[in-house]
Amino acid sequence: METKSDSLEFPHWFNKSEATHDVARGIMQYGPIARTPLAQIFNLSQGALSRITSDLIYDGVIEEMPAGSAQTGTLPEGFPVHDASGRRGRPQTALRIREDSHTFIGVNIHDGAITASEVNAMCRPIGGEITESITDRSPGAIVAQIARMVRAVVSPGAPAPTAIGLSLGGHVDDDRFVTFAPFLYWDSVVDLGALVQRATGIPTRVFNDLDSILLYECWFGDAIGVPRLAVITMGAGVGYSLSDRGNPIDNPDKSYGLAGHVLIDPEGPRCSSGHVGCSQCLTSDSIAEEYSAIVGRVTTFEEFARDLHANVPQARRLGERTCFRLGVLVATVSNLAMPTTVLISGESSFIAKKNREFIRKGIDTYRHSQAAPVSFSIPDFSWRLWSDSAAARAISTFIS
Numbered sequence: 001m002e003t004k005s006d007s008l009e010f011p012h013w014f015n016k017s018e019a020t021h022d023v024a025r026g027i028m029q030y031g032p033i034a035r036t037p038l039a040q041i042f043n044l045s046q047g048a049l050s051r052i053t054s055d056l057i058y059d060g061v062i063e064e065m066p067a068g069s070a071q072t073g074t075l076p077e078g079f080p081v082h083d084a085s086g087r088r089g090r091p092q093t094a095l096r097i098r099e100d101s102h103t104f105i106g107v108n109i110h111d112g113a114i115t116a117s118e119v120n121a122m123c124r125p126i127g128g129e130i131t132e133s134i135t136d137r138s139p140g141a142i143v144a145q146i147a148r149m150v151r152a153v154v155s156p157g158a159p160a161p162t163a164i165g166l167s168l169g170g171h172v173d174d175d176r177f178v179t180f181a182p183f184l185y186w187d188s189v190v191d192l193g194a195l196v197q198r199a200t201g202i203p204t205r206v207f208n209d210l211d212s213i214l215l216y217e218c219w220f221g222d223a224i225g226v227p228r229l230a231v232i233t234m235g236a237g238v239g240y241s242l243s244d245r246g247n248p249i250d251n252p253d254k255s256y257g258l259a260g261h262v263l264i265d266p267e268g269p270r271c272s273s274g275h276v277g278c279s280q281c282l283t284s285d286s287i288a289e290e291y292s293a294i295v296g297r298v299t300t301f302e303e304f305a306r307d308l309h310a311n312v313p314q315a316r317r318l319g320e321r322t323c324f325r326l327g328v329l330v331a332t333v334s335n336l337a338m339p340t341t342v343l344i345s346g347e348s349s350f351i352a353k354k355n356r357e358f359i360r361k362g363i364d365t366y367r368h369s370q371a372a373p374v375s376f377s378i379p380d381f382s383w384r385l386w387s388d389s390a391a392a393r394a395i396s397t398f399i400s
Contacts (some may be wrong), residue, residue, distance in 0.1 A: 001064045001093050002340065008176055008197060008203070008204070008205075009203065010163065010165040010205060010397060011162060011203055012164060012397075012398060012399075012400070013059075013061055013102075014056070014061060014078055014126060016055060016059075017052075017386065019042070019044065019048070020052050020055060020056065020098075021143070021399065023044075023049070023052050023053065023056070023062055023109070023217075024056055024097075025399060025400070026038055026041055026042060026046065026398075027062055027095050027096065027097055028097050028122065028219065028399060029093060029125065029218075029220075029246065030076070030224065030225070031094065031097060032094035032095065032096040033095060033096075033279070034092040034094050034095070035049055035050065035092070035093075035095065038053075038095070040362060041076065042252075043085075044302060051090070052196060053095060053133055055280075056178055057230075059340075060101060061399075062095050062096060063095070064094070064095060064325065065094040065095070065096060065098060066091060066093070066380070067262045068120055070275075071361060072107065072331075074190045076227070077137075086300070091358050092227050092287060097121055097122055098276065099120045099124065100121070100159075101117055101121060102398070103121075103126060103154075103155070103159050103160070103161050103162060103204065104117075104119050104120075104121070104122040104161060104162055104163055104391040104394050104395055104398075105117070105118055105150050105162070105239055105391060106122075106164075106166075106385040106387040106389065106392070106394070107150070107164060107165070107166040107167070107185070107390055108168070108383060108386040108389070108390050109151070109166070109167070109168040109169075110136075110168075110183070110209075110210075110233055110347075110386065111130060111169075111183045111235070112133060112134055112183075113134060113383070114132055114134060114142075114145060114146060115129055115130065115131045115152045115386065115387040116129065116131075116146070116149040116150060116314060116387055117129035117153060117384050117388055118128045118153050118154060118155055118161070118230060118391075119385040119391045120358065121159075121301060121395060122181070122220065122371070123216065123220040124218070124385070126155050126158055127153065127155045128153075128219050128389060129153070129384040132149060132382055137186075138189045139186065140195075140363070142184070143192070143195045143196055143199050145169060146166070146199070147196070147199035147200050150200050160170050162203070162204050163202060163394040163397075163398060164197075164203070164206070164391075164394065165202060165204075165207060165212070165390040165394030165395070165397075166192065166196060166204060166207070166390055167207045167208065167212040167386065167390035168184070168208070168209055168389075169182075169209050169210075169237060169239070169391065170184070170195070170208065171260075172192075172207060172208055173189075173395060175193060175206055175207060175397075176190055176191055176193025176204075176233060177190070177193070177206075178206060179299045182187045182237070182257075183236065183237075192206050193205055193206045201228065205394055207295065207390060208241075209239075209390070210239045211254075211393070212389040212391045212392060212393045213231055213233075213343075213345060213386065214229060214241045214243045215246070215247070215389070215392055215393055215396055216385070216392040217229060217231070217343060218243050218246040219246060219395075219396065220392055221379075221390060223243075223341065224323075224344075225345065226246060226340045227340050228242070228243065228244050228338070228339045229242070229243045229340065229341055229342075230242050230243075230333050230334070230341075230343070231243075231337055231342075231343045231344075231348070232259075232329060232333065232342060232343070232344050232345075232346075233344075233345050234283070234344070234346040234348045234349060235283070235284055236283060236284055236350070237257060237260060237283060237348070238257070238259060238260045238269065238280065238282050238283060238329075239257070239260075240258070240259035240333065241254065241389040242337050244253075258278055259279060259329070259333075260279055261273065261275050261278040262278060262329060262332055263278055263279075264277060264278065264279050264281070264282075264328040264329050264332070265281060265378065266276035269290050271286065279325075280374045281322075282326060282329070282348075283348075284301040284347075284348050287301060287304060287315065287322060287348070290318060291304040291314070291315065294314050295354040297376070301348075304318070306356065318343045319351050319355050320355050320358045321358075322351055323355035323356075323362065324350060324359070324362040326364060327358065327359040327361060327362020327363040328342070328362045328363075328365065328366055329362075330342050330344070330376055331362065331365070331374065334374045335367065336364070339377040340375065341376065342375070342376040342377075343377055343378075344359075344376060345381060345385075345397055347383050349378055352378050353378050359376065363376075378379065
């Protein structure tokens with residue numbers, strides 16, 4: 001295993017000034033976009049912006065759309081949109097990323113399975129994804145499985161992959177060393193980035209999966225331009241992450257599941273650590289255990305999900321209670337971190353989709369009556385989104 005002093009080479013699309021990288025990122029987030037609003041976003045003169053965009057066009061990073069095609073994507077929240085349709089002079093042209101010039105592979109390791117997918121430079125899907133169950137959790141077996149899946153997911157005729165973004169639930173140092181991976185049961189630091197890079201021959205970076213989802217939504221998803229986004233996930237575990245102006249807020253301890261034991265129901269079940277009513281009651285194992293106690297026999301989470309979809313009364317009431325608890329967690333996050341919006345995701349988020357009103361009741365119970373209503377969204381869940389999000393982190397590194 002390599003030491004932490006060793007470095008892994010990672011490609012960068014270009015090497016220019018900080019302002020140039022900011023503009024490229026802005027076109028990626030808000031484009032297609034004309035030069036005038038782009039200059040306003042970054043407080044640049046038209047001359048400075050013109051020089052920067054000329055360099056980016058020359059380097060093959062961006063391209064102009066046909067004359068008169070100026071259009072605006074999703075601008076930062078509160079940004080004024082000026083209608084230039086009545087102005088005289090040269091028509092505005094829109095700038096966009098040359099998205100088909102590069103491809104990236106996204107890999108997500110989740111509880112019991114691995115998903116791999118391919119995207120272009122704007123993180124748009126190319127081809128289908130592959131999901132395989134994990135049969136051997138040892139680092140060597142995981143790396144071999146990832147290498148095989150990467151080879152299988154590469155699309156014929158597309159540019160060779162520029163990089164791999166790999167995400168998992170756990171703690172990662174230097175975008176390569178996995179120091180904590182509760183679902184893989186590794187008992188030592190694993191240089192996963194170097195191992196996958198050697199096995200595939202493709203530059204690789206490793207990221208926390210929640211941070212990856214967060215960045216994807218802020219750069220390519222529904223939260224473009226949102227000043228502050230919080231993500232809460234429910235499934236095999238409970239996750240929480242926060243972004244500010246499109247960047248995950250960094251902290252060395254953030255990926256240790258610190259939101260996993262926040263009190264959300266004083267009368268809730270006891271978790272394995274002995275806490276009563278902490279947010280672990282949102283996990284699939286806890287829900288299955290609670291449902292077992294309700295129906296008087298041992299059940300699985302899948303049986304609960306089936307009964308919930310069938311509107312079985314006991315399952316429906318537990319779903320409502322779970323969503324009220326989720327609402328309490330959303331209120332706690334909103335009261336302390338004050339996000340603009342909260343995104344609820346994870347493999348068990350289908351429960352939240354069925355009971356939005358109980359989430360709102362949980363929020364309102366612990367939210368000041370005169371405070372602004374908490375905005376939350378529950379996008380459709382797929383593991384493809386999580387693997388694409390890992391690729392999004394690789395793209396953000398490539399263009400930064």
